Amino acid sequence: MREELYKIELAVLLEIANIIADSRGDMIKSLEKALLVLHDNLQLENCVIYRLEEEILNIYASINFNKHQKIISQYRLGEGATGVAAKAKEPVVIENIHNDMLFLNKSGNRTRDMISYIAVPMIVDNKVIGVLASHLSRATQIDFEETVRILTIVSSLVAQAINSHLVIQHEKEQLLDLKQYYKMEWDAKVHNFGDIVGDSPKIQQVFKVIERIAPSDVTVLVRGETGTGKELVAAAIHKRSKRNDGPFIKLNCAAITDTLLESELFGHEKGAFTDAKETRKGRFELADRGTLFLDEIGDISASAQVKLLRVLQEREFERVGGSKTIKVNVRLVAATNRNLEKMVKEGSFREDLYYRLNVIPIDLPPLRERGEDIKLLVNFFLERSMKNHKKSVSLQEDAMEQLMLYPWPGNVREMENTIERIVLMGDENMRAEDIELLLPALENKKPNQTLLSIEEKTLDALELEALKSALHKADGNQTKAAQILGITMRQIGYKIKKYGI
Structure with missing residues (x-):
């Protein structure tokens, strides 16, 4: 009888080892097959594998547990026989589950035929990663000592399998992240200019201008509607310039009040105004030997325009409240979504500053x-x-x-x-x-x-007008009209149908 049981135990261990070795991705399914082998051959009931996650033991694989029982059968370290086994790193044997307070029966699947409960920790490199547990019933043919020995061996196999599976899964996730990262990097090299994405003729023309002017120190004025990527163009110019090792300093002029704008641009001395508790460098000083990007340049006040013009002409300025002249070596890139020519005519923007800024204009097309x-x-x-x-x-x-x-x-x-x-x-x-x-x-x-020359026009009216104009210029050729508008054949076909042209 003893030899027969020994043969059965060896056969069980061999079969479980083969199941785990042959697992193909679905580790939980393979482990549940292994648990079924314990049940069918050794009559061990309610076999379950708990995985330790953030100090909580959750069911990872099991037989004879429904969905609800899996959810409620959680154990903290040291809680119940299962938690004690994990915390102590030692097997726990409950001889009589019907009168031992250490057996909590959280799943509620205890029956009268079940007598005992054994929980064995799963350990890898002296670290507990979970618990293997089962019930002994009246039909179980092996005693406590044999059950502990079998479960200890199986727990070692299962622990190594789960640990290897998790490591491989983590590495796969890392590889996927790297794949996505390198794909984005490749897309950036193929399609982007820095962080600017585009293959259309209009954006390609912008790229060509950037390539030509980036190596020089010439002042650039980037123009375009809100959201077209003016800051990205400024950054691309800086990255391709001789100043790319220097700072790239940004300032949104529209976000700063008139009273603080001069201090932001040129800095201030200690005590220059109420809150000036210490000397502070302005953006021009911070951008020395680098590039300064001034967004919404059309929003600066008349007094700031005068001082900005002086810096562009003489490359020097004084901090607010100071008398010391500070010289800087800065490349300026300005941007606006406003009609500076109109502002010059109206007298709200200095004409001499406009010409100083508009040395190289870059017009960004709307999307x-x-x-x-x-x-x-x-x-x-x-x-x-x-x-x-x-x-x-x-x-x-x-x-x-x-x-x-x-x-x-x-x-x-x-x-x-x-x-x-x-x-x-x-x-x-x-x-x-x-x-x-x-x-x-x-x-x-x-x-x-x-963009609108007549502000009362609706977006549809402007689109229709542009569509008619392009078709007229292209002598009715839709392909040429689409190229003029910078849209696809599908889009122009849709718009022609939409407006009934």
Whole structure:
């Protein structure tokens, strides 16, 4: 009898080892097969594997546990026989589960036929990663000592298998992250200019201008609607300049009040005004031997314009409240979404400063004129947002078409925010009707004042006018008209149908 049991035990261990060795990805399924071997051959009941996660033992694999029982059968370290086994790193034997307070029966699946409970810790490199446990019933043919010995051997096999599986899973996740990272890096090399994504003729023309002027120290004025990427252009110029090892300093002039703008630009001396408790360098000093990017340059006050003009002419200034002249070596890149020519005529912007700033103008096209780039940008922002939020979202063809037909009045910035909203609120199978719910309502968009010559016109009216003009210039050739407008054939076909041209 003893030899027969010994043979059965060896056969059980061999079968379990083979099951674990042959597991193909689904570790839980393989472990439950192994537990079933213990049940079928040794009559061990309610076999269960707990995994230790953040000081809590949760069921990882089991037989004879329903979904609810798996959820409620959690143990803290030191709680009940299962928790004690994990904390003490020693097997725990409950001889009579019906009168021992250490057996908590959280799952509620104890029956009258069950007599005892044994919990054995699973240990890898002296670290507990879980617990293997089972009940002994009246039908169980092996005693406590034999059960502990068998479960200890099996727990070692299971512990190594789970640990290896988790390590491989972690490495796979790291490889996936690296794959996504390198794909984005590759996309950046193939499609981007720095962080600017685009293949359309208009954006390619911008790239060419940047390449030509970046090595020099000439002042650049970047113009375009809000959200077109003016700061990215400034950064690209800096990265390709001889100053790329120097600082790249930014300031949004519209975000600073008139009283503080001069202090931000030129710095201040201690005691220059009420809150000036210490001497502070301004952006020009911080940008010495580097590049200073001044966004919304059209919003600065008349007094700041005078001082800015002097810095551009003489490369020197005084801090607010100071008398010492400070010389700087700064390359200036300015940006605006306003009509500076109109402001010069109205007298709200100095003409001499305008000419100093407008040495090399770069006009950024709005996204609606970059039809070929929309799909590229959508995929770029989609991948980045999915990586940031660790979520998978896929766009069906009609959903992508919906995004390509949308006019994007807020340009690239609006698209970036919209795609992030789609990732956060969407699912793995996004269709056109889902996208419509997540796109901003066009009625709420204000027409961009820098682009409209007649501010009373609606966006549709301007689009229709541009469409007719392009078709006229192209002698009715839709392909040429689409090239003029910077949109795809699908988009121009949709718009022609929309306006009944």
